[in-house]
Amino acid sequence: MAEDFPFDALACAWQSGEPEQVASLCHPNATWIVDGRPYHGRAEISAWLRSIGVMPHRARILIRRAFRDLREPAWWAAEWALRTAADDGCWREVEQGVMLCFSAGQITHLRIHNDHRSVRKVAADAPLRDEAWPAFIPPRTRDMTYDEILAVHYRHVRQGWARGDAETVISCHAPESLIQTSFEVVRGHDQLRRAVRAYAENYADTVITVHRVVYSGDYLAIHQTWSCTNRKTGVRADDQDLNIGVMQDGRFWRWREYYDSTQSAQTLEQTVFGVKRADEN
Incomplete structure (x- = not known):
């Protein structure tokens, strides 16, 4: 090979x-x-x-x-x-x-x-669908260290999302940044604040464990387990996430989450910006 x-x-x-x-x-x-x-x-x-x-x-x-x-x-x-x-x-x-x-x-x-x-x-030969990306990502000025990447990520997820602290979350994102989950696309700081508030209202006992980081300078991938309890359904699940995106100078620009939404405690109905596909019930 x-x-x-x-x-x-x-x-x-x-x-x-x-x-x-x-x-x-x-x-x-x-x-x-x-x-x-x-x-x-x-x-x-x-x-x-x-x-x-x-x-x-x-x-x-x-x-x-x-x-x-x-x-x-x-x-x-x-x-x-x-x-x-x-x-x-x-x-x-x-x-x-x-x-x-x-x-x-x-x-x-x-x-x-x-x-x-x-x-x-x-169709077998159809072009790939369009991706959700920020309109512009500037060239990186330097490679980040792994300690720097983990420090930003832990602040983002453990101090931000897990605690429902929207201002901590947005401090880890560029103003034009974008997060794409299985359920929704969140663009910019204002939408991100609303998404964090909705998450805190719907989920509790969030624990994030990072297993591996792959970082090329241009792109970043993080494999982690995201555990949370749905406040409305009582379901607790451990999502095995593979997140792929761009982090530059200590801030996220693009973040795409891949996880099995069929086994997750999180639901489309409890998002702010999620919409059903045309072929969904």
């Missing part, structure tokens, strides 16, 4: 429709984790790929971006759209965040986080 860009080789093998070819890119004891569910070793990875219908001419992967960690270059992150065809010939697309470890020419660890609310019917 190409040392400089393992996602290309992975996408090519996946699109071949041969699960064993995909698994052959992995270390014999590799682990894949898909929306929190682990698959250990090549046999389990192949079986999972067959279970989701990986067959010749029935899968396409469109990579939006992929990047490599500056400190630990074995670690990579990417955003891509996975398209699969059913027996009736109809194609479906889901947007995914992906993180992997690539060492000695093999994938040793891979995690996939689906944005289940992004699923749509699509």
Whole structure:
């Protein structure tokens, strides 16, 4: 597999429709984790790929971006759209965040986080849908250190979101920043204040645990567990998040969250800016 860009080789093998070819890119004891569910070793990875219908001419992967960690270059992150065809010939697309470890020419660890609310019917060769991005992100002036990244992120989530402190949250964001969750897109400081207030009204006992950071200078990915209790339903859940975006000079500019919204304590109805898709009930 190409040392400089393992996602290309992975996408090519996946699109071949041969699960064993995909698994052959992995270390014999590799682990894949898909929306929190682990698959250990090549046999389990192949079986999972067959279970989701990986067959010749029935899968396409469109990579939006992929990047490599500056400190630990074995670690990579990417955003891509996975398209699969059913027996009736109809194609479906889901947007995914992906993180992997690539060492000695093999994938040793891979995690996939689906944005289940992004699923749509699509033509096999249709262009990617437009992304939510700020109108402008200035060039970075320097690379941030990992201590700086974690200090900003912990202030953002633990002192801000977890405590319902909107001013702390917005202090971690550029005025033109954007957050995209499975349920809503929040743009700018004013909307962010409203979103933080709504979160505090609806959720309690928030705990965030960071597991890994991948930072290329241009892009940032953080894998974390976000735990909270829904005040209205009483449901408590641990969301396995893969968040991908841009942080420059201590502030977030763009933040996209990938997590399994079907298993989350959070709901569309309890957001400020979330809207139902045309095909949702």
